[in-house]
Amino acid sequence: MKHGIKTGSLNPFAEWDLAQWQQECPSIQESEIPDKHFLYRQGENCADFFWIKEGIIKLSYLTAQGVELTLALLQPGDIIGRLQHDSVSQTMEESAQAVGKVVSYRIEYHDFKKLMFRWPEWSWSVFEAIYSRQQQIERKLRTILTQPVDRRLIATLLELAQIFGTRCTHGYSLEIFLTQQELADLVGASRSVVSTIMNDFRNRGMLDYTREQICINDTALIMD
Numbered sequence: 273m274k275h276g277i278k279t280g281s282l283n284p285f286a287e288w289d290l291a292q293w294q295q296e297c298p299s300i301q302e303s304e305i306p307d308k309h310f311l312y313r314q315g316e317n318c319a320d321f322f323w324i325k326e327g328i329i330k331l332s333y334l335t336a337q338g339v340e341l342t343l344a345l346l347q348p349g350d351i352i353g354r355l356q357h358d359s360v361s362q363t364m365e366e367s368a369q370a371v372g373k374v375v376s377y378r379i380e381y382h383d384f385k386k387l388m389f390r391w392p393e394w395s396w397s398v399f400e401a402i403y404s405r406q407q408q409i410e411r412k413l414r415t416i417l418t419q420p421v422d423r424r425l426i427a428t429l430l431e432l433a434q435i436f437g438t439r440c441t442h443g444y445s446l447e448i449f450l451t452q453q454e455l456a457d458l459v460g461a462s463r464s465v466v467s468t469i470m471n472d473f474r475n476r477g478m479l480d481y482t483r484e485q486i487c488i489n490d491t492a493l494i495m496d
Contacts, residue, residue: 296390297383304375311352311368311376319362321353321384327374328436328448332457333366341416342457343409345371345448347435351398353384371448416460422469424459429479433488443490450486 293300302325305311312318314334322329329346343366346352352368379387388395415424437444450458456466473479480487
């Protein structure tokens, strides 16, 4: 499965180089974010928007008890930012961290707003994408509250297969590398519990994995 142009992405304009973009929004900056580094952290003030050009960004929330909950994994073409613009809304409610190397464009709020007015059809797709992501996060939280860990893990693996998977002999091979701790953060469970369930799934032929790769038997997971 290859990444293509998606609703809410800036990919329709991806053929522009940085100089062309700077004519439309002078504040735009291209930056490379190393693995594990942050675009911004929870609690920081940030009024800018980010367009992911290359790589994967993890959105996560740290609870008062110090437990990290991974909210979403964003891919090239996705946009991060707050549509409100006041001192309260600029305080970020989550952290945005690179998973592997990431290249992104950073655009100041007022320049991004001008783009929205210039391309109304595209701006509507941005609203749709942000709303869809919000719904996805809400569904994830409901699943964590109502489903056992094994069912949450199955749902997460199938979702990852649809977004980041390529066909292999088992079904799907994930193009994104996740540690068991990162997978546990996505599921909302401890690493030890997720490790036990992963071993059980492998023994039952539902998936196979190494330190570098996870192969998902999507048919077995769906039938389970």
